[in-house]
Amino acid sequence: MRPSLLGRLLAWPAAAAxxxxxxxxxxxxxxxxxxxxxxxxxxxxxxxxxxxxxxxxLRLPRTLVGLTAGAALGLAGAALQAVTRNPLADPGVLxxxxxxxxxxxxxxxxxxxxxxxxxxxxxxxxxxxxACLVYGIASRGRGGATPVKLALAGTALSAMAAGATAxxxxxxxxxxxxxxxxxxxxxxxxxxxxxxxxxPFLVAGGVLVLACARGLDAxxxxxxTARGLGHRVHLVRxxxxxxxxxxxxxxxxxxxxxAFVGLAVPHAVRRVVRGAGYRVVLPLSAPLGAALLLGAxxxxxxxxAPAEVPAGVMTALLGVPVLVVLxxxxxxxx
Numbered sequence: 037m038r039p040s041l042l043g044r045l046l047a048w049p050a051a052a053a054x055x056x057x058x059x060x061x062x063x064x065x066x067x068x069x070x071x072x073x074x075x076x077x078x079x080x081x082x083x084x085x086x087x088x089x090x091x092x093x094l095r096l097p098r099t100l101v102g103l104t105a106g107a108a109l110g111l112a113g114a115a116l117q118a119v120t121r122n123p124l125a126d127p128g129v130l131x132x133x134x135x136x137x138x139x140x141x142x143x144x145x146x147x148x149x150x151x152x153x154x155x156x157x158x159x160x161x162x163x164x165x166x167a168c169l170v171y172g173i174a175s176r177g178r179g180g181a182t183p184v185k186l187a188l189a190g191t192a193l194s195a196m197a198a199g200a201t202a203x204x205x206x207x208x209x210x211x212x213x214x215x216x217x218x219x220x221x222x223x224x225x226x227x228x229x230x231x232x233x234x235x236p237f238l239v240a241g242g243v244l245v246l247a248c249a250r251g252l253d254a255x256x257x258x259x260x261t262a263r264g265l266g267h268r269v270h271l272v273r274x275x276x277x278x279x280x281x282x283x284x285x286x287x288x289x290x291x292x293x294x295a296f297v298g299l300a301v302p303h304a305v306r307r308v309v310r311g312a313g314y315r316v317v318l319p320l321s322a323p324l325g326a327a328l329l330l331g332a333x334x335x336x337x338x339x340x341a342p343a344e345v346p347a348g349v350m351t352a353l354l355g356v357p358v359l360v361v362l363x364x365x366x367x368x369x370x
Contacts, residue, residue, distance in 0.1 A: 110325015
């Protein structure tokens with residue numbers, strides 16, 4: 037059996053096993069370690085022991101937020117790489133995450149309501165503005181929006197948005213106190229209601245992106261070929277970009293601007309299912325994105341125990357080497 041075919045057959049069971057392990061570790065590992073059988077007993081049979089209360093009231097909501105935010109970022113990253121035909125594209129590198137974060141922080145600093153429902157629309161607006169600016173800047177000059185120009189424009193915009201956000205936070209002590217941990221990306225302090233409010237945006241964005249999978253496969257062959265196959269190129273790009281923006285906005289509103297999940301996960305999927313199209317890469321990126329974010333959150337709990345390192349910091353530490361490797365590869369910059 038060919039390695040690529042074997043990889044496709046084993047990909048889903050392996051992704052499910054990896055995600056199950058990440059969920060179990062997220063529920064069991066922390067300042068107060070809980071045995072796996074105690075975790076399962078607390079979930080299945082309830083109970084009022086201290087361990088059961090820790091699992092259900094603290095770690096279960098945190099795990100659910102990590103599942104939804106990680107899936108959203110993994111799926112959005114794969115979609116953005118397909119739309120731009122840029123292997124360096126992800127919500128962080130293209131500026132969407134910091135744009136969404138800036139929208140949330142600016143809105144809250146100037147009196148908008150707190151909570152997921154009150155912030156997700158500002159995150160969405162910030163992500164849309166960032167996407168338009170990055171594409172507009174990269175499109176100028178000879179060659180149009182090449183992969184390198186998109187990455188450079190996104191990096192520059194991310195730095196500008198981060199600087200503007202820092203100005204707002206440091207000039208408003210109340211806003212700084214609320215968002216100094218959220219800004220670096222964290223799963224702590226969330227409740228189950230956050231997941232419930234996040235689901236409509238996750239579902240809408242996911243449906244849009246997955247519905248474009250066949251069109252994105254055609255776009256990989258070139259615009260003219262895609263048109264010849266009967267696809268509306270601009271509609272496919274716009275729909276996939278809108279879905280990715282919804283996914284990024286919901287993840288940022290729930291967990292903050294977490295970087296590099298959307299960059300690393302699609303590349304890992306492609307290495308496992310070599311030669312597969314986006315009809316395979318897109319859905320597989322969701323569970324692997326969730327597993328990566330949960331794994332980073334667990335690592336952040338143990339690396340400086342009993343203190344915690346935010347998940348966004350851990351994904352950045354893991355993602356920077358991945359970005360360096362991708363930039364050094366010839367195919368990433370031509």
